[in-house]
Amino acid sequence: MRLVDRQQRSYASFWSILVLFLLAPAIVCAQAPPAAALRVSGDVPNHLNLSAADLAAFQPQTIHVTDEKGVPAEYSGTPVAEILQKAGAPLGKDMKGPNMALGVIARAADGYHVLFSLAEFDPAFSDRTILLADRRDGKPLDSREGPLRIIVPGDKRHARWIRGVDALEVFKGR
Structure with missing residues (x-):
């Protein structure tokens, strides 16, 4: 496998993990029961x-x-x-x-x-x-x-x- 392919996969994995990390609080909040208002x-x-x-x-x-x-x-x-x-x-x-x-x-x-x-x-x-x-x-x-x-x-x-x-x-x- 070429070095360029490994680097591209590495960057893609990094960005996927970063996006999940940033979206996780929003996903958890969206599933919380609504507060009485x-x-x-x-x-x-x-x-x-x-x-x-x-x-x-x-x-x-x-x-x-x-x-x-x-x-x-x-x-x-x-x-x-x-x-x-x-x-x-x-x-x-x-x-x-x-x-x-x-x-x-x-x-x-x-x-x-x-x-x-x-x-x-x-x-x-x-x-x-x-x-x-x-x-x-x-x-x-x-x-x-x-x-x-x-x-x-x-x-x-x-x-x-x-x-x-x-x-x-x-x-x-x-």
């Missing part, structure tokens, strides 16, 4: 970008429900009303008149979205707590359900139990 926007005075740490700072709540397969489950997380209240949504005594036409669209990373009336989240209007869950049965939500999921106790169908929630948008109805 939630954006709150729309017709609220305070738009929020909440990290997992921000969400953990809320007082956690746990609810017991039956999932879509009929299996009892315990979900833990933050009541959506508390998040909306932090964004300045009119809840409690301010939930009257034109504010009764406010809605909330919950959006998932995969494009799925669900419509709620803002009043559905207000403890003054309902005894149920709609939860933004990050845990099921004491464990973080798996990649199929999470990292965040809205749980709506009392719904006979679970179509509004939106998985992979990443945004809440408050808007005025017409």
Whole structure:
């Protein structure tokens, strides 16, 4: 074999190893599970970008429900009303008149979205707590359900139990 061929192969190996070395962190990061993050926007005075740490700072709540397969489950997380209240949504005594036409669209990373009336989240209007869950049965939500999921106790169908929630948008109805 000629010396030139060996040198060319040696350089090619060097560059291949260098490229792999430089790309390895990007490949590892791309495979890491997504961190819980939630954006709150729309017709609220305070738009929020909440990290997992921000969400953990809320007082956690746990609810017991039956999932879509009929299996009892315990979900833990933050009541959506508390998040909306932090964004300045009119809840409690301010939930009257034109504010009764406010809605909330919950959006998932995969494009799925669900419509709620803002009043559905207000403890003054309902005894149920709609939860933004990050845990099921004491464990973080798996990649199929999470990292965040809205749980709506009392719904006979679970179509509004939106998985992979990443945004809440408050808007005025017409």
